[in-house]
Amino acid sequence: MGFLELKNMSRSFGGLRAVDDVSFEVAKHQIKAVIGPNGAGKTTLFNLITGSLVCDSGEARINDVPIQNLPPHRIARRGISRTFQNIKLFSHMTVVENVMVGRHIRSRAGFLPAMLRLPGARREERAIRERSLEILSVMGIAELADQDATSLPFGTQRIVEIARALATEPELLLLDEPAAGLNIYETARVSEMITKIRERGVTVLVIEHDMSLIMNISDEIVVLSSGKKIAEGVPADIQKNEEVIRVYLGEDDA
Amino acid sequence: MAMKKYSPVLALVICVIILQAIASLAGREYYLTQLTMSAYYCLVILGLTVLMGYTGQISLGHAAFFAMGGYTTAVMTTRNLIEMQGSAAVDLAVRLGLTVTEKNAYGVEILHLSPWVSLVTAVCLTAAVAFFIGIPILKLKGHYLAMATLGFGIIIYRIVLGSRIFGEADGISDIPQFALAGGLAVSGDPALRVQNYYIAAVLVVAGVVLLMNLVDSRVGRALRSIHGSEEAANAMGVNVARYKLLVFVLSAVFACIAGVFLTHFNGGVGPSEADVMKSVSYLAIVAVGGMANLWGALVMGILLNYLSLRGYFGSYDEFVFGSILIVIMLFFPNGLLKMENFRWLSDAAARVINSYRARGGEGKDGLS
Ligand SMILES: Nc1ncnc2c1ncn2[C@@H]1O[C@H](COP(=O)(O)OP(=O)(O)OP(=O)(O)O)[C@@H](O)[C@H]1O
Numbered sequence: 001m002g003f004l005e006l007k008n009m010s011r012s013f014g015g016l017r018a019v020d021d022v023s024f025e026v027a028k029h030q031i032k033a034v035i036g037p038n039g040a041g042k043t044t045l046f047n048l049i050t051g052s053l054v055c056d057s058g059e060a061r062i063n064d065v066p067i068q069n070l071p072p073h074r075i076a077r078r079g080i081s082r083t084f085q086n087i088k089l090f091s092h093m094t095v096v097e098n099v100m101v102g103r104h105i106r107s108r109a110g111f112l113p114a115m116l117r118l119p120g121a122r123r124e125e126r127a128i129r130e131r132s133l134e135i136l137s138v139m140g141i142a143e144l145a146d147q148d149a150t151s152l153p154f155g156t157q158r159i160v161e162i163a164r165a166l167a168t169e170p171e172l173l174l175l176d177e178p179a180a181g182l183n184i185y186e187t188a189r190v191s192e193m194i195t196k197i198r199e200r201g202v203t204v205l206v207i208e209h210d211m212s213l214i215m216n217i218s219d220e221i222v223v224l225s226s227g228k229k230i231a232e233g234v235p236a237d238i239q240k241n242e243e244v245i246r247v248y249l250g251e252d253d254a
Numbered sequence: 255m256a257m258k259k260y261s262p263v264l265a266l267v268i269c270v271i272i273l274q275a276i277a278s279l280a281g282r283e284y285y286l287t288q289l290t291m292s293a294y295y296c297l298v299i300l301g302l303t304v305l306m307g308y309t310g311q312i313s314l315g316h317a318a319f320f321a322m323g324g325y326t327t328a329v330m331t332t333r334n335l336i337e338m339q340g341s342a343a344v345d346l347a348v349r350l351g352l353t354v355t356e357k358n359a360y361g362v363e364i365l366h367l368s369p370w371v372s373l374v375t376a377v378c379l380t381a382a383v384a385f386f387i388g389i390p391i392l393k394l395k396g397h398y399l400a401m402a403t404l405g406f407g408i409i410i411y412r413i414v415l416g417s418r419i420f421g422e423a424d425g426i427s428d429i430p431q432f433a434l435a436g437g438l439a440v441s442g443d444p445a446l447r448v449q450n451y452y453i454a455a456v457l458v459v460a461g462v463v464l465l466m467n468l469v470d471s472r473v474g475r476a477l478r479s480i481h482g483s484e485e486a487a488n489a490m491g492v493n494v495a496r497y498k499l500l501v502f503v504l505s506a507v508f509a510c511i512a513g514v515f516l517t518h519f520n521g522g523v524g525p526s527e528a529d530v531m532k533s534v535s536y537l538a539i540v541a542v543g544g545m546a547n548l549w550g551a552l553v554m555g556i557l558l559n560y561l562s563l564r565g566y567f568g569s570y571d572e573f574v575f576g577s578i579l580i581v582i583m584l585f586f587p588n589g590l591l592k593m594e595n596f597r598w599l600s601d602a603a604a605r606v607i608n609s610y611r612a613r614g615g616e617g618k619d620g621l622s
Pocket residue numbers: 013016018036037038039040041042043044045085
């Protein structure tokens with residue numbers, strides 16, 4: 001049994017079947033990649049898993065508990081966290097504050113304790129800050145803690161977004177093109193980071209166009225095209241799959 | 255850390271005392287009256303700052319919440335219960351200490367509900383109304399939300415203006431004082447001017463400290479994250495709809511409390527308090543104060559309300575606040591009193607300090 005199971009997930013926009021009857025499983029502690037041409041429905045699939053979009057039909061289960069069509073904040077509490085293809089860091093907040101929002105589901109102070117700075121809220125606040133700074137130093141960006149998050153360079157913002165997602169202590173991390181727009185050094189760093197995240201016991205589902213990154217780090221690959229799953233398997237098999245070469249891998253040579 | 259964080263509060267307290275001292279020494283204590291009124295309006299503005307500046311949810315209906323506070327206490331405390339003495343309900347209220355007996359300005363003995371009762375009622379009522387209209391309204395975004403809150407504001411304005419019990423166009427007057435504790439009373443009595451100035455100041459200081467704490471907390475970060483990206487906030491587990499609703503209710507309660515106190519201070523309340531132009535002026539002040547900036551909102555709130563109340567804008571009052579709003583939206587959509595708008599100033603200061611240091615200025619490291 002998979003840790004995340006998707007069964008016949010579908011979602012249309014008007015007449016466009018963005019995700020069309022997609023099923024697959026992700027095993028615990030796996031790094032699984034989702035690849036496919038532009039517009040294949042990869043991001044839409046992530047939005048369905050995280051509840052950003054409701055699915056028309058199908059089922060998603062985490063640890064055998066159905067999660068489809070739960071609101072996103074409830075799904076986050078089930079241990080799923082994500083990053084966004086178009087980075088969505090919180091503006092007018094520092095790097096560490098962004099990561100501290102990731103601790104939201106791991107803390108509980110409400111309006112009154114916060115306004116009155118009750119001892120419990122203060123203790124919790126200290127713990128949130130310490131844990132967030134710790135995550136920043138694991139990611140190697142501790143020195144940026146007090147910088148305004150959205151004015152950082154692109155590559156750094158991607159790392160902050162991963163840090164923020166990790167702060168929720170997810171069991172499953174969804175990364176939507178974590179290396180997009182990065183140079184080869186930054187990409188190598190992200191690749192190393194993803195492997196490290198898995199070593200810490202997190203299951204990773206990653207969308208990426210960078211084939212060398214994908215072939216390097218993933219245990220299994222799912223290929224989407226026009227909303228449909230056209231192949232699934234280990235990297236070596238995917239590289240040899242003729243349909244995949246035709247619709248996707250081949251396009252570089254064209 | 256804590257000292258540094260609260261040092262603006264200390265500065266505020268010192269300013270409050272200095273202003274009073276100057277006014278009293280100069281024999282111009284009547285200036286304190288408008289400062290007191292400005293302070294109460296600042297409570298509305300502070301609440302709105304958290305809603306608008308920090309959470310990014312616009313409201314053009316806050317004058318309505320203010321009016322709900324003012325009119326609730328006005329209606330409840332101006333009813334003379336003396337003829338109804340002997341009825342079970344009134345006797346029970348008297349026995350529970352929920353009433354006040356006093357002589358009014360004409361020496362007539364009156365028995366009315368305690369303003370504490372009306373304060374609690376007004377807060378509960380306002381919170382409930384904000385909660386129930388907030389559920390559908392806060393699903394809207396941007397100008398749709400602005401329109402919906404504007405519509406709510408207009409409805410409350412028309413209700414106030416058109417109802418006999420709210421005094422129609424005349425409003426409600428002869429509102430009794432609000433006796434707090436230890437001989438303090440919220441009242442327009444010129445003899446109580448100084449203490450009323452301090453009562454308002456204490457409320458504002460308390461309000462700003464509570465909201466400062468809020469903004470810099472788990473809840474505050476959740477609110478600010480909603481402003482940054484609702485989708486990302488949601489994905490991080492923030493219940494966006496719930497936080498929007500709660501902060502809307504909180505800011506409505508701030509407006510309501512301001513309405514209750516100012517009404518007892520003024521001794522009357524009129525429909526102009528519910529006027530949509532009031533909401534526009536609150537919004538303009540939040541914008542000119544820097545949007546997500548409690549201190550900017552406070553400074554601007556005192557300054558602009560004071561100038562307006564002293565009549566410096568004359569009949570151009572609405573024009574002034576309307577233009578402020580237009581100018582801010584056109585040129586400083588993130589608010590005026592923002593650090594980035596003054597970076598040139600701090601850069602210049604840094605240059606001066608650096609050149610001073612370069613020339614061998616010693617012992618200046620403690621400056622910041
Ligand atoms: N909210 C939406 N409304 C309408 N159409 C949408 C929406 N989101 C996605 N689509 C459409 O669904 C299809 C799949 O989009 P999606 O973003 O999932 O592709 P993708 O595989 O992530 O592509 P890319 O590699 O470019 O990121 C596209 O044709 C897109 O235009």
